[in-house]
Amino acid sequence: MKPQVLQLNPILVPAINDQLASLYQVHKFFEIDDQPGWMRDNGPAVQAVITGGHTGISRPMLEQLPALKVVAVNGVGTDAVDLAYCRERGLPVTATLGALTEDVADLAIGLLIAACRNICAGDRFVRAGQWELHPQPSAIPLARRFSGMRVGIVGMGRVGRAVATRAAAFGCPISYTDLRRMDDLPYAFVPGLVDLAAQSDALVLCAAADQAEGIVDAAVLDALGPRGFLVNVARGRLVNEADLCAALEAGRIAGVGLDVFVDEPRVPAVLRQSEHATLQAHRASATWETRTAMAQMVADSVAQALAGERPAMSLTT
Numbered sequence: 001m002k003p004q005v006l007q008l009n010p011i012l013v014p015a016i017n018d019q020l021a022s023l024y025q026v027h028k029f030f031e032i033d034d035q036p037g038w039m040r041d042n043g044p045a046v047q048a049v050i051t052g053g054h055t056g057i058s059r060p061m062l063e064q065l066p067a068l069k070v071v072a073v074n075g076v077g078t079d080a081v082d083l084a085y086c087r088e089r090g091l092p093v094t095a096t097l098g099a100l101t102e103d104v105a106d107l108a109i110g111l112l113i114a115a116c117r118n119i120c121a122g123d124r125f126v127r128a129g130q131w132e133l134h135p136q137p138s139a140i141p142l143a144r145r146f147s148g149m150r151v152g153i154v155g156m157g158r159v160g161r162a163v164a165t166r167a168a169a170f171g172c173p174i175s176y177t178d179l180r181r182m183d184d185l186p187y188a189f190v191p192g193l194v195d196l197a198a199q200s201d202a203l204v205l206c207a208a209a210d211q212a213e214g215i216v217d218a219a220v221l222d223a224l225g226p227r228g229f230l231v232n233v234a235r236g237r238l239v240n241e242a243d244l245c246a247a248l249e250a251g252r253i254a255g256v257g258l259d260v261f262v263d264e265p266r267v268p269a270v271l272r273q274s275e276h277a278t279l280q281a282h283r284a285s286a287t288w289e290t291r292t293a294m295a296q297m298v299a300d301s302v303a304q305a306l307a308g309e310r311p312a313m314s315l316t317t
Contacts, residue, residue: 001025003306004045006065009052009074013288016295023303024048039064048072048302053095054264056080062091070305072298075285076100076208077235083316092314094301096294098158104284105162108204108233109170111257112151114278115229116144116202121275144227144254147171152200154193154216155207155234156182163204175199178207197223205232205239214240221247229255233284236260245270248277259284 005024011017020026027046032038043064051057053075059082062068071081071093078095086093114120118141125131125140151167153160153176164174164187175188177196182189190196197203197220205216216230217240224230230253232239241262247253248270255276261267264282271277285291301311310317 003047004042005048005050005302006046007050008055008057009050011050011074011295011298013292013295016292016299019299020050020302047306050074050298050302051081053077054080058082059085062086062089070094070302070311072301072305072311074294074298078315079211086316090317092301092305092311092317094298094311094313095315096297097313099293099297100285100290101158101162103287103290104159104206104233105166107259107280107284108159108163108206108231108257109166111233111259111278111280112202112204112229112231113146115231115255115257115276116146116149118143118275120278144229146202148173149201150175150199152176152190152196152203153187154178154196154203154205154238155209156185156187157206157208159208159233160204160206161185163206167204194219194223197221197228198225200224200228202229202231205230205234207234207238209235209238213237214243216240216244218243218247221253224253226252227254229253229257231257233259236262236264241268241271248274 002025005026006029007026008029029035044066046065047067047069049057049068049071051071051073053073057071062085068091071091073095076095076097078093081093083093122140147170149172151172151174153164153174156176156178160176168174175190175196177190177193193215203224215238221243245268248256257278259280260282271279297313301313304311
C-alpha cells in the first residue's frame, strides 16, 4: 500500500502532481466535503502533510495525525504552523527556502519602477481612450526617475540582498536595517527604521519577520515623506494599513507598490482606488520556474522524510 499523504493546498504544477500520485496515495483535503469525518477515519494513517504558508496546519489537526513524519510547506512562511509543538514531537517542518528569492526580488523592483513611473495609471489612461481625448503631454502628471534613487531595504536576508543587487545596477545608493549590522555587506547599516525612511527615496520591505506587526506606521511614513515610495513584498502585517491609507490619501507619501496585505484577499478601498498605488494579489513567486522549483522541494522533503532521512529543508529537526 502506498504511503498516505494529506494535501491541504493545491499544487499548480501538473508534473509534480503526477510525481506525487505515482508514489503516494494523495488525499486532497480541500476537495473533501466531510473533513472532520475524514480525519477521524483516516488521520491515523497519514504520514505526510503538504500545506501552504497561509494555511499551515493547526495543532489540533497535528494531534490527529499520530503517524505523521513531515509537514512540507509549499512556501517560506511557517507562522501558521506550531513549530514549538513540532520540535517537541521531533517532527520535521520544511519550507521552500531560497526558491522564491529571484522572482520576489524581481517583483519588488518591478513594483517600484511601476509606482515611480505611473505605469499602471498610464496603462489605464490609454485603455480607457483618454489619450485620444487628451493628447496634450500635461494630461498625465510627470513621473519620477527610479535610477539613482536612494533605496532603503528592511530585512537583508536572501530577498533583501537580491533586491539590493538589482537596485545597485540602476545606480541606486543602498542602505538597510535589520536586527544587526552584517559585516559581509558593502551597504550602509541604519539601526532605526524611522531614520532609514528619512534618508531613503524608496523603502522596500523584505523582512521575513513572522512576529513583527505594524512596524511601518505613521512615523515611518512621515519620515519617508511626500516624495517617498513604499514597496512591500514581505508580510502584509508589517504595515499599519490604516496609517498607510491616511498617508496616501493626504499625499504624505508619493506612492506604494504592494504584493501583500494585512487581511488577504481583502484590500482597503483607499488602496484599490488610488492612482498612486500599484497592487498585486500576493503573486511574487507566481512564475512557472519558481512554482516548479518550490513544488519539487516539497516532493523531495516528503520523499526524504518517508525514507527515514532528515529532510534537507527542515526547520525543526
